Amino acid sequence: MPHSSSIPIDHLPTPTILCSLSGTILNTNNRADKLLGTKLTGRLIDNIIDFSKSDLSDCRCFADVIAVIRERSVDLNNLTVLHNQAPISHLNLFFNFTTHEDIDAVIIGIQDYTERKKLLEAFEYKQNLLDNIVTTSNDALIVFDRIGCIELFSPAAEVMFGKTSTEMIIEDIYTLFDNHCHQQLNQIIDHLNTSDNSNEVLLFEDLQPINPKGKVFxxxxTFSRSQKDRDLLYFMVISDKSLFQQFINSVNDAYIKTNDEGKIIDFNNKAEALFNYDRNTLLNKHISFLGIRSSNNTQVVSNVSNLVDSKDHIDYFANSRRGNELTLNLTVWPQEINNIRLNNLIIRDISQKKIAERQLIISAYTDSLTSLANRACFNKSLAEHILLASQTKKPFALLAIDLDKFKSVNDNLGHDYGDELLKVVSKRLTACVRDFDLVSRMGGDEFTIIIKEYENLDLIQRIADRILRSLRREFSLKDRIVAISSSLGIALYPHDANNAEDLYKSADMAMYAAKRAGKDTFRFFSKEMFQEYERTKLIENGLLAALENNELFLHYQPKISYTRHQVVGFEALLRWNSPELGPVSPAEFIPVAEDFGVIVDLTKWVLKNAIHTMKRWRIEHENFVNKQYTLAINISADHFKQDIFNDIKTILVEEEYPPNLLEIEITEGTLLEKTDDTLEAVQQLNKFGVKISMDDFGTGYSSLQYLKNFSLDSIKIDRSFVKEIHNDSCNFLIIETIIAIANRLELDLIAEGVESLSEVEHLVNLGCDIFQGFYYFKPLPENQVVQAVERFEASKAYPA
Incomplete structure (x- = not known):
């Protein structure tokens, strides 16, 4: 750089500094002050500009820089400003040596490089980013001109099509596609050439490019365009959907993609199979072509976008090309590619699921054995009918039906016969009512019928009579003929109740009233039944507490030998004094205990307490040991369904009580109801030493087969025969026959319920020796038994 004379610098158009060769700033112009952010005169330039990072790497200070510049005549670029006040960060310096007031100096011109540096860095970043996208993207980028000639072929395009960019520069885009796509490509290019929208992006899913193996994929x-100078450039980006297609073809649901116009542009194999249309048929068809409609609208779905934000979880319906009815679940999510709106539909075929649900509902409301409505269906129908009747003011009737003797069939012949009987009963009940009446099986042998809209009670009575006659007829079950009957209870809406629970309860109470009336009949509900029902419920609840609260106690009724004039045994009789109900008769609470399922617990209590008392009497009173009094206890038929033998054996062993002094009394009904199990239990007890007595002989079936099979020790003549023995010749003959049979079979005979000397004398004349009844003793409380027995046996006279 040449030396020049001293000149002023204020007029120079560029930021300028006048500096001594040692680095002291002698003067600056306004542009320099403004650029560097402060007045610099008098300061060292080394403190303003960092020369250590200049192009002259060996220079550490301004003096070194001046020495090199004098020698090499170079400028310095890309220097950094040191102080914080300067708004710039990068400088280029130009040097011109001169003198100032006879001092050697240098004029330094400054060029601000900061913004240019930023622009260059941004440009380089964008260029690198673009290069990286073109180089690393899996999508093929192809740039072509207005007639389709290729100008750029990205590395991903080379891999996708198996051709190099050099090869493709002389080709056009048509060579990349199957021949049948060429016409569509022409239309696309024509559209791009003529469109006024330079930002438009076109998306196509149906074009078929060709892979290196010559196969379409x-x-x-997407197609778009950009203008370079006056020339238009067209961009084509191709995304290979082979993997995506494999994925959507592997899912179990149908997949359909539509464009913003609702046209189908893609779908998977499941969609073809579901609707039974091939690809060529479905492609570019509007979605309405499939005829999908919602469950609450018969109109065909035509705008998929409306389903995107729908909160309704509803079913959709359609028909396949073969006419199969389809139930569908739709899930829709939007997709946007370069401002193009697409909709993706996942269509799940729930036809079989809905069929299964319907079957499940049918199963939930249908009795599996009889195919009648079940309890759940009855409850639902009854509630609905009450609501309807409350609006129409039309009455209806509810019938509760229970089969008599069904338990005997089930126990003796087996559950297969019981089930077959229930099926036939169901058919007969259905045949007895009108088509619109509802017959339901509530469980077991309990049925109900809702008789809808009756005009008068004659209709109800005729239906009830028809049912009784129908179920009274014999049933042919496999190889057996079975006879049963039924008991019906009838409640009327709204006369007897205005809600479902009370109406059913009323019909049920009426049904039990029919059973108490002798079965094989029907009864209409009455308020008196409700009072009886309420008492029964109080007894049921009271029995549960009676065992725990020591409300139960025993009375003992002696059995007397006429010829020996002595007590030979006792029958233990259960009594109950309820805190709420007072004394409750066994005739009332025993049947309730049997129905309620607590009779076995009561029997165990009687066995344990009665045996314990007899043991104590044997210990405390010598007379009880010598006389070997027997203890008789009634056993319910329900106990034979359980392990009665071990129950009795356990108590006898615990109490160390002789088995031969225990006598269990069973009825003919018990022997009939459970022949096989009862026979086994009786034989076990008999072998163990326990005596078996048939109670109330003559009131049941009086089958001599029982006397043969069950190895009985005694039979008891029922009070119903004893009380009229002196007036009724028929009773006399029956008792005479019973006594003759007992004597021939060497069975002990007890006449129960004797209340007069006349009855005793008649029975003695017929050969009966043992008696039980009020004539001798009423049932005695525990604390009166010993003294009463001692008084009786000390007396030589018979009761008056």
Whole structure:
């Protein structure tokens, strides 16, 4: 750089500094002050500009820089400003040596490089980013001109099509696609050439590019354009959907993609199979072509976008091309590619699920054995009918039906016969009512019928009579003929109740009233039944507490030998004094205990307490040991369904009580109801030493087969025969026959319920020796038994 004379610098158009060769700033112009952010005169330039990072790497200070510049005549670029006040960060310096007031100096011109530096860095970043996208993207980028000639072929395009960019520069885009796509490509290019929208992006899912093996592959292709100077450039980006297609073809649901116009642009194999249309038929069809309609609207779905934000979880319906009815579940999510709105539909075929649900509902409301409505269906129907009747003011009737003797069939012949009987009963009940009446099986042998809209009670009575006659007829079950009957209870809405629970309860109470009336009949509900029902419920609840609260106690009724004039045994009789109900008769609470399922617990209590008392009497009173009094206890038929033998054996062993002094009394009904199990239990007890007595002989079936099979020790003549023995010749003959049979079979005979000397004398004349009844003793409380027995046996006279 040449030396020049001293000149002023204020007029120079660029930021300028006048500096001594040692680095002291002698003067600056306004542009320099403004650029560097402060007045610099008098300061060292080394403190303003960092020369250590200049192009002259060996220079550490301004003096070194001046020495090199004098020698090499160079400028310095890309220097950094040191102080914080300067708004710039990068400088280029230009040097011109001169003198100032006879001092050697240098004029330094400054060029601000900061903004240019930023622009260059941004440009380089964008260029690198673009290069990286073109180089690393899996999508093929192809740039072509207005007639389709290729100008750029990205590395991903080379891999996708198996051709180099050099090869493709002389080709056009048509060579990349199957021949049948060429016409569509022409239309696309024509549209791009003529469109006024320079930002438009076109998306196509149906174009078929060709892979290196010459096979078409599924692709998503976008077209756009950009203007370079006056020339238009066209961009094509191709995304290979082969993997995506494999994925959507592997899912179990149908997949359909539509464009913003609702046209189908892609779908999977499941969609073809579901609707039974091939690809060529479905492609580019509007979605309405499939005829999908919602469950609450018969109109065909035509705008998929409306389903995107729908909160309704509803079913959709359609028909396949073969006419199969389809129930569908739709899930829709939007997709946007370069401002193009797409909709993706996942269509799940729930036809079989809905069929299964319907079957499940049918199963939930249908009795599996009889195919009648079940309890759940009855409850639902009854509630609905009450609501309807409350609006129409039309009455209806509810019938509760229970089969008599069904338990005997089930126990003796087996559950297969019981089930077969229930099926036939169901058919007969259905045949007895009108088509619109509802017959339901509530469980077991309990049925109900809702008789809808009756005009008068004659209709109800005729239906009830028809049912009784129908179920009274014999049933042919496999190889057996079975006879049963039924008991019906009838409640009327709204006369007897205005809600479902009370109406059913009323019909049920009426049904039990029919059973108490002798069965094989029907009864209409009455308020008196409700009072009886309420008492029964109080007894049921009271029995549960009676065992725990020591409300139960025993009375003992002696058995007397006429010829020996002595007590030979006792029958233990259960009594109950309820705190709420007072004394409750066994005739009332025993049947309730049997129905309520607590009779076995009561029997165990009687066995344990009665045996314990007899043991104590044997210990405390010598007379009880010598006389070997027997203890008789009634056993319910329900106990034979359980392990009665071990129950009795356990108590006898615990109490160390002789088995031969225990006598269990069973009825003919018990022997009939459970022949096999009862026979086994009786034989076990008999072998163990326990005596078996048939109670109330003559009131049941009086089958001599029982006397033969069950190895009985005694039979008891029922009070119903004894009380009229002196007036009724028929009773006399029956008792005479019973006594003759007992004597021939060497069975002990007890006449129960004797209340007069006349009855005793008649029975003695017929050969009966043992008696039980009020004539001798009423049932005695525990604390009166010993003294009463001692008084009786000390007396030589018979009771008056």
């Amino acid at each position: 599924p692709a998503s292709i």
